[in-house]
Structures are given as structure tokens and as C-alpha cells.
Amino acid sequence: MENTDYKKLHYTLEAAPTMSQFEDVELGPPIEVFLMNKLYNEDSFPNKVNLGVGAYRTNEGKPWVLPVVRIAEQALANDEILNKEYLPVLGLETFAVAATKMLLGVDNMAIIDNRAFGVQCLSGTGSLRVGAEFLAKVLGRKIFYYSNPTWENHKLVFKNAGFEEGREYRYWCSKSRGLDINGMLEDLRNAPEGSVIILHSCAHNPTGCDPSPEQWDKIAEVMKERRLFPFFDSAYQGFASGDLDKDAAAVRNFANKGFELFCAQSFAKNFGLYNERVGNLTVILNNVDLVPNVKSQLTLLIRGMYSNPPSHGARIVSYVLSNKDLYDQWRENIRTMSSRIIQMRQLLRDNLERLGTPGDWRHITQQIGMFSYTGLNVLQSENMVKKHHVYMLKSGRISMCGITPSNVEYVAKSIHETVNSVTNKL
Template identity: 75%
Template structure:
């Protein structure tokens, strides 16, 4: 007899299971297109040079210690992060109506923000894109939301944004519902709305009195341009919206395991800021108490130093340009082989991921026959494609679609 006898085995997390399978596979041409982490042309993890510089400087600073940070984190980190997102000319920043809170990467920002909305504002319904990052649903439900709803996003036949379905679903949302919006480099499709389409989305969000919760995991990483990748968030703020935004430094600083993130809050009433901060403080205190300092100090050190900030800008251009180049190469290889279907969506998409259009049967075939590890949804991480394996990946996709044409 055990207290735990009634516990059922939970389903595996697909992306981590894929990585385990990849690691244990001894096939010489195996390729990991599942994990969402940057890789060099050699397929290796990359610690950004500017991060190495910052770490060495911080290690040699004897004034630093290992004392607790405040519950809301390192203030300089949050101030600089919020400014990076909203822009130096942000009106809410100038009026002290916007602030940031250091949290445990983007996931922690989503969780803290969602818990505040559910437990302090009584929000029960949230919307996420179909498809979306698989953790959105779990995080919001665990934070206290009661109902998860999808809005249409990906048009399978056109391999593009389903704007009509997107707007129709938001139009049918109950007043006050929370809607999760990807700031840029939509995960998993890599398909973002145009600026004109963002305008139409904002119009419906305002009419239906929905609360926009942005997820910004790729600022700078997507296009290499920090301002371009923050356009949607700044547009909503300039339209007068109150928002939450989850910022992550996993991708654009390569601080995957340092769990470095920022929750940005924009209010239309300065008088509410102190109360909101106090309630977020209590949520964090009852969860993980206070955040780790290492990653936040790295980011703050770089963002507060013009020379290092410029170097970081070059680092993110290196990463984004390599991914863009691999998109181009993959499309060229597929088209040269005469692979069934059109492949312009590979280069139309942006950011770390691509929705290839392969269905579940085809994706499983890629794993089982070709040892190319990808999600069953057809999503691939473009970072896993290198000059050394792009031809093999293209030939494998070609063989798969030739072998399983009826399911294409």
C-alpha cells in the first residue's frame, strides 16, 4: 500500500523524448530538428561571445555576492528589458505606467502573468492559436484558468495565416477573455501577420474588450532587428491597450538554462501600478520566492554597455542570418529535386521554426526511416539544418512525399 498507488503515468513531452531518441541513435547521418535551440554550421551549441565576455567580467567583480535578489528581481535588468521591448520613446515608460518583473524565463513570465489574471482579476477563459507552443495551454490551466479555447491561425491548404478564421474566432470570444499573441516568429508555424493584419487583429481585440498577453521569445533573434521584432507589441501599446508581455532571453542571448525572463506590464492608470506590483510580489513569493541572478546580471551588463550592446547586436544577426540562409538552401534543394508541392512557405516563414506541411504519418516516416527527428505536427527547427545535412534533409523529405503521396 502506497500513497502513490493511484498516480497514473503521464504522457511523455514530445520534444524531450525526441532528443533522447536522437542521443541514443547511432545512425551516422541522424539529424535533430526537434529541439528549439540555436546550432552553429557544425551543429554545435553556441555560447554568444558577448555572454562569455560578460561572464568573465562578472566573475572578476568582487563586489558581487550570492545574496538573494528582491522578489521582483534585479531592477536594472527589468528596466533595460522593458525599454528594449517598448522602445526608448515609449509613452507608458515615460509616465511610469509600464514596468517589468524578472521571472524564470518566458515560461515563468507566462505563469506569473496568467496566475495574476486568474486569481486577482478573475479571468477564466483564454485563447491560443491553433497551433501554438504546446506549453501555453498547460501553463494557463495550471495557473487557474478554467477554459482553453483556440483561434484559427494556420491555413493548412494555403500554408499561410488564416486571417479570416483568426478574426472570426476572436469576434466570437466572450468579453474580457485573455488572448495569447506571439510577438514575432510564431511558434510553431514561423508565419507572422503583416502590419496591416495586426491592425485588423487589434481592432477586433479592442471591440471585444479582450486582454492581449504577448509572448516575445524571439526579439532580435527572428529578423536580427530588435525594433522590427517588437513592432506588434509597440503597435498595441500605442493603440492604448493595456498588456502583459512575456520576454525570454533563452534564444536571443542563448541563456536557455539560466531561466532569464521579464514580465512586462503596461497599465493605463499610474495609480494602479503599486497595487499590481504588490500582488505580483505575493504570487512570486508563494511560488519560487525570488529569481536567480546570474542570467539577469549578464543581460543587464550587456544592455547597459554600448560597446557590448553593439556586439550583441552582431551576435543576433549572426544567428538570424544563418537561419535565413538555411531556409533558402532547403527550399532550393527541395525545388531542385522536384519535390511534390510548393515550398515558398519555407522562405516566407521567419524565426526558429518551420511548419513544413508534412502530416503526422510523413513526420513519423522521417524519424523512423531517415533518422530525422521532428515533431509529428511537421514542425522542424531550422537551427538543426546545416550546410552539411541540408541535402540529406531535402532528399529525405522528397523520398517521404514520394512514398506517401496520398497523405500529402
């Protein structure tokens, strides 16, 4: 073909009408928490406050890289034996073993009997997805239950993994601003046998309201009676109370009662490894002989999903958990984070009560973990954003990490004005 022919062909392509196979793709709704973060970053208001994003902040409102993470990264960078070869499909074995022992405790019978194992996944979300896909495609489970309210991604993950139906169980009582244990138990009693129940192991997101040990016993009793499958989401072990064992008590309780279960562990919060996507799916079976079968099916699922996980974040966690001195330092780091959040809860409540803000604000300090369900309704939450530049979710959920000694008074005054000016009409 001569050069002129090339020119004719180029002209023909440019002149052709624009056609797309994507014409019918609709614009999806924005993800609220990321939209709030974007709006916050674009806001020039000097006293703006970001209470939307679920990430730890210092008293100065800055991100914090844990000191033990810095130490581990330096040690790994200087280790010339390490390379960038692929990890196995199920991930870094030393990490998965250490994470599973951290969750269940080294003396747990499921570990001693080799009935428990871990699979490295892409943070907590990836662990949920791998576990959900196994339950839907390998075990044929069709129905999953989630708390009302819950972390909004639970529904999306399980639906995309192949579950046919998601149902709610009652959890939050807006009147008492606490757990609706009777409603929860009733909904679990009415769940079809074999249903998968998503349970927050501690620091329930978004309410910050957890069952008591006695209530967990009742939940376990109903689930065993109805033959329901527990799928725990453990995003805040150690970060919630500062005590690793206390924050894992619910999962250990179910394990000790003989449940087969899954637990999705995230190391985003308690290690501050948000963008490293470090997670572990802990699996507990009753028959050790079935472990190879289950591992083989998980291997096939992951192979067809993302093939194998990244190593850097997992090596950091493994390095810290296997070094006693660093492990002890890390426990101090998480106590630092959890203590600051507890202090901010008290400061916010004190300021609201000092202002005489209508309502009972004891729930602020009774809740635990990163988030607080304030009790503000949609209109009130929107007022906080539009009038006061305090960015929060429409549900009334705020991240306590965004509150600092320098902004807590402003946040309290904003809530005070909002509660008095925007009545609860919803």
C-alpha cells in the same frame, strides 16, 4: 530497548507488505520535443539529424555561447563587490528596466509616463505563468484563447495557473500554408469580453508565420472592440529577423493604441541563455496610480511560488544591455544567428525544388524565425524519424537551427522520398 529489540523492529519493517499512497498515479505522456531529443542522442545512425530541439546551432551543428555572454561572465566573476544574497522578489531592477525598454523602446509613452514596468521571472515560461496566475486569481479571468496551432506549453501553463477554459482561434491555413486571418478575426469577434488572448509577438511557434503590419492593425481593432486582453509571448526578439525594433513592432503597436497588456519575454534564444532561465514580464497599465497595487499582488504571487529569481543570467543581460559597446556586439551576434537561419531556409527550399519534390515549397522561405511548419503530416513526419533518422515533431514542425550546409541535402532527399512514398491520407 535492547539491541535485540532493534533487530526485531528492523525485521518487522522489512517484512511488512509494500504499501504506497501513490498507487493510483498514472504514467503521464512524454513531452514530445524532449523525447525526440532523447531518441536522437541514443541513435547510432551516422547521418542522423536533430530538427526537434529549439536551440541555436552553428554551421557545424554545435551549441554557441555568444561572445558577449563570455565577456559579461568574466567581468561579473571579477567583480568582488557582487555577492550571492537574495534578489528582491520582483527580481533585479536594472535587468527588468533594461528588458522593458528593449521591448517597448525608450521613447514609448508607457515608459515615459511610468505606466510600464518589468518583473524578472523564470524565463518565458515563468513569465507566462506569473502573468496568467495574476489574471486568473487577482482579476478573476476564466477564459484564454490560443492559436491553432500554438506552442504546446501555453495550454498547460494557463490551465495550471487557474484558468477554467482554453479555446482556440484559427491561425494556420494548411491549404495556403499561411495565416488564416479571416478565421482568426472571426474567432476573436466571438470571444467573450475580458477573455485573455495569447499572441506571439514574432516568429510564431510552431508555424513561423506572422501577421503583416496591416493584419496586426485589424487584430488590434477587433480586440479593442471586444475588450479582449492581449498577452504577448516574445521569445525571439532580435532572433527572428535580426532587427530588435522590427521584431517588437506588434507589441509596440498595441501599446501605442492604448492597450493594457502583459508580455512574457524570454532571453533563452536571443542571448543563448537557455539553462539560465532569464525572463521578464512586462506590464502596461493605463493608470500610473495602480502600479504599486499591481506590483504588490505580483509580489505575493511570486513569494508563494518560488520566492525570488536567480541572479546570474539576469546580471549578464543587464550588463550587456547597459554597456553600449557590448550592446552593439550583441546586436551583431543576433544578426549572425538570424542570418544563418535565413540562409538555411533558402538552401532547403533550393534543394527541394532542385529534386522536383511535389508541392509548393515557397513557405519555407516566407516563414520566419527558428521553426518551419513544413506541411508534412503525422505519417510523413513519423517516416522521417523511423526511416531517415531525421528527428522532428509529428506536427511537421522542424527547427531550422538543426539544418547545416553539411546535412541540408540529406534532409531535402529525406523529405523528397517521404512525400513521394507516404501519401497524405490524414
